[in-house]
Amino acid sequence: MVIAGALLSSLFVGEGVSAAEYTVKSGDSLWEISNNFKVSVSEIKTQNKLTSDTIYVGQVLQIADSKPSTNETSNQKYTVKSGDSLSSIAKKYNTTTTNLLSLNPQISNPNLIKVGQVVNVPNGTTGSVTPSKPSVDKTREQVANAIIESGKKYLGAPYQYGASPNQTTTFDCSSFTQRVFSENGIKLPRTSTEQSKIGTTIPLSEAKKGDLLFFATDNNGVINHVSIYVDSSTVLHAATSKGVSIADTKAYWMPRFVKAVRVFN
Known part of the structure; x- marks a missing residue:
């Protein structure tokens, strides 16, 4: 599986412990990488013998017990209709615009979505009930x-x-x-x-x-x-x-x- 175009390969580190090699790309931080792989920053630093939070483009990191995030099993698709906005779609699915943006990194401007555009939305039925x-x-x-x-x-x-x-x-x-x-x-x-x-x-x-x-x-x-x-x-x-x-x-x-x-x- 490729994560952000930079996951090179999977490997095994010790008996029964899976790991992956991840190549750092521009804009990466240990915080973001740890979120993607559902491991802590300290675990990544220990695995790679890092003494600080500084990483550089092209650096290859080993990520033990990696669980890269995916939206494919937890989300469904929604086709934008006339009159829709990201905030109205968020209300329809009882979520927030911030969550929708995290599910749709391809959206660079949340104020510009187009009729016919397909976006990821949380799984579950829509409803008119919203929090008070x-x-x-x-x-x-x-x-x-x-x-x-x-x-x-x-x-x-x-x-x-x-x-x-x-x-x-x-x-x-x-x-x-x-x-x-x-x-x-x-x-x-x-x-x-x-x-x-x-x-x-x-x-x-x-x-x-x-x-x-x-x-x-x-x-x-x-x-x-x-x-x-x-x-x-x-x-x-x-x-x-x-x-x-x-x-x-x-x-x-x-x-x-x-x-x-x-x-x-």
């Missing part, structure tokens, strides 16, 4: 709080432009958001520009904890910074001057605001 509003709010609040707490544990980490997403000693703005969201099961692209193109664009007045805010620090409308919304006057981000920190948005950041995006519901 308090349950939805509580679930989202729990996820948002977990994201903020994940980010806070890196407070003080210095800023480094182009920081590797495979390590947590330094960050740039988008490697920080990518890391924090991935620790809570949400996959983001690598750059602030790419991150601004996923999810649902919302008015700033409707922003909630855990949403992403995008800025143009050059005051030219071109996005080059991303932060995590905490409240109406506060964001959590990796800033060039202070590294990972909590910032007051009113003085410097709001005049440079471009858009707000919600990537989970």
